[in-house]
Amino acid sequence: MNKVNVEDLFRDISKCNQVEAIALGGSRVSGKYDDKSDYDVYVYVKENIPKGSRMNILSKYCCKMEIENHYWEVEDNCTLNSNTDIDIIYRNIEDFDLTIGNIVQKNIANNGYTTCLWNNLNTCKVLYDKDGKLEKLKRKYNIIYPDKLRHNIISKNRKLLNGVLPSYDMQIKKAIERNDKVSINHRVTEFLASYFDIIFAINKVSHPGEKRLIQQCIDLCEILPMDFEENLKDLFENMFNEDCNIIIEEIVKNLDKIIEQ
Template structure:
């Protein structure tokens, strides 16, 4: 058995046992859930349950989980702990996303917010005693049109505002680097949000955005190479002006693509 399979087989029952009834649903998320892992990737486990053991971190179940995690990590297989969620909480949040309320949750460990549909649709189900994880995947099998419309509206407003706003140009003229780093990230994220929604594909989250975008059907011309040039504009005197010009051109090409 491969080390990854051994780790999952060993950790899944320990993670499931954190639930109050000892039968939590377990999934592997993050880059490994998406099938995009590399040597730098850790193991992002999720556990779902109705409730968890009282004073969980004082229980023998938690200590057993932590000891096993430490043992695997000593062998070079790094785990990002385990994220515990309730069935009821997920289903409430999922209902909002399906109806078009696309509001990512803010956590310190994510730059662009936690996107529930991405997580649920891409995670690898390990244990699903009530079939709920599979049911969520079924609900997300077709990209919801209310969500698509909401994402397109929200992020196109951001893009079109900054494409026309004179403050952006003045910040370039002043070489206000802190502002420009921030606005470049904001606009790059908004562009990718629009691209994925346009293609009825779930936004990947913080990682693998450009490689996954390259696999989409509806893209502006030379999308990935242009985005790479925008994000790495160089250090010549015209670099920041060129970056802004190319961002505005990309926004215009997106509007043409949407209109078509």
């Protein structure tokens, strides 16, 4: 499918009365896409578009369709006739405003990935905006990274790394003692989610998402922990043995040095 056909798809979606705006995100906007990159499309609505209406539109452009998935947000996950995947995410525009406000105005931190949606809003390319509501949101939240948000992200996620009873390092240690590889993998993943959230917060950089995080840190962050790449390489190579505990201690120690700066 060529560019004109994709634009035709977006145009057809925009004709639905419920649609307020459409935006493109991810690597297709940043220019860092490759042959395996999909389209990340965000459709902002005032109310839900009927499932049948979406299916009628998408069937003209897609060879595979999964309509109304709810794994993360409300999504239609499809494959275009060109065999390129496209994920269409539907968001109530008023609810989305409240969600971003909780992060940027109320400074509420999450367990990892705190500022991803804020980054998504700031970096998306607006393709359609019926009454200018999406552009208004972009202007509203195009602000300097709040110091309180930075503090709250670091404080909440740092405690999860070690130092409290449910901290990830203790959970990883127990999982290694049990040789529970599934649990090790899960806890290390959560450890890294908080670790990267802290690094982006230290640098007052909104979180760019889950892909290519090591390179994203190198490209976007002026302040990185000592031995940043080496520590992560060692972690991945020793994740399922007792050396993992020592490496995690080193990762946290190096992270603390830049938190204290």
